[in-house]
Amino acid sequence: MTVEVSLRHRFEGFALDVDFTAPAGVTALFGKSGAGKTCVVQAVAGLLRPEAGRIMVAGRCLFDSAQGIDLPVHRRRLGYVFQDARLFPHMSVSGNLRYAARVRGRARDPREEARVVEMLGLGTLLERRPAGLSGGERQRVAIGRALLAAPDLLLLDEPLAALDEARKADILPYLERLRDDAGLPILFVSHAVSEVARLATTVVVLQEGRVIKSGPTAEILSDPEAAPAFGVRHAGAVLRGRLVAHHEDGLSELQTCGGRLFLPGVGGAVGDILRVRIRAQDVILSRAAPEGLSALNILKGRIASIRSGTGPGVMVRIACDEEHVLARVTRRSAEAMALAEGDEIHAIVKSVSVAQGDIGG
Amino acid sequence: MSGWLGAEGWAAVQLSLKVSVWATLLSLPFGIAVAWLLARKSFAGKQVLNGIVHLPLILPPVVTGYLLLLMLGRRAPVGAFLEETFGLVFAFRWTGAALAAAVMAFPLMVRAIRLAYEAVDPGLEEAAATLGAPRWRVFLTVTLPLILPGILTGAVLAFAKAMGEFGATITFVSAIPGRTQTLPSAIYGVLQVPGAEAQAMRLVIVSIAVAMGALVVSEILARRVSKRVAGQ
Structure with missing residues (x-):
């Protein structure tokens, strides 16, 4: 179940020229506003007719x-979940959910309905009208409505953008369940690195209507070349770690490729594999194994690449086994430490610097 | 009722109701279609269509009535054609009164429905399409229910306008008692006769009662429909 997209379209003062392949799983279309993300999704859905191109789904x-x-x-x-939910105001929640079956003249599938209602927690909302729902509830109904159209591909156009942080935190677990349970390819538009890190299996980075990078999430997020697109403050790698223990002092221990991490308030059972995002600016580098530091999390690896741009900082990519950590240090430190590719290095991550929202399945 | 109003007055009231109901019902599909064209489509000649629809609103009603007579009189080209092909005669018949009322009321109806179209988020129609609904299905299941309050308003406005239409009607079909004499032309006729003030007052009372009744019914309906549409 793959999605192949190849598009060319000219707007006034803006040209879209995009090619990418999305394998099964969640593919994030990432970019700043105006990068052309929504145009791509609209073209896939048929709401925008490109001048040239080819779109294959499954x-x-x-x-x-x-x-x-x-x-x-x-x-x-295709199931399209719009940023603004777009529920039909003259129908109840269940009317919205059954709309696709109704207009296609298909018999409803009560088991599938029950499954979607359960997965998205819609049971108590069914008789309500959209006008009485909160933003997060509306988005959940919109996702359910799209799923019950039995789509080949789910398109999520910044479904979280209109929500506040608390509502986002409500919805993210549902999206994760969708990714893990539904087995449905998902094309997910986002401009938030934390959402991409948490949900995506593949990332396509768009800039000014072009794909500048695409590949597996961990690879793209730790690619120093892609860091400017994410913004130097938001760039950061994703590490996979196995939950080893919950300690009595409130810290949980994760085994990663580069060593142990101790993180506060982590949910999940011992043995679970978690994703941890470490922002590049929260990493300190040291040549020697540091001692006498308050920081608990020290990962060991080798420098894979160093990228310096026009600013005062450089991005250092540190490889440990198959995975990577990204560190942002000043050019001055990099020169003083004479950092070079292949060097062994220690990355120090303060445990408090790993954001809660970035921890997920 | 016919005793109190007199046979002629009662006939005028009945005729006016018949004319207005037919004028409203028959122009409704056209009103919905034209309002859709004006609200949603861009095409060459859109401004011309808009102008023609609104013409009866700005022309003196006598002029509209006279133009109808020129086009649809029994010897006029269109009128003769309709009579030969469909056996349909407008001039000096109640059908002509209904047509004149419909033409005069049309701009009001179109304006109300057009506003309703413009208030519908096209995004909802896109969403319906992505869920598998072909265009006509989108219209029936999403657009039409959402513009229903506007259609209702337009229909009531058109009915009220048709009940009160005088100038174009009397010019096009005259005021033949029992055949084309509507309520307003009956009132006008009675007023020409000295000493018939009481009869005129009775017709005026009926006229006010019908108008108020229509308004109240439409308010109740509109409130119900918009509640349903707004989803409360």
């Missing part, structure tokens, strides 16, 4: 300018 051709194929929106079998 082996079906939805659009091919060369062959003159342009499937109308209602025959593309």
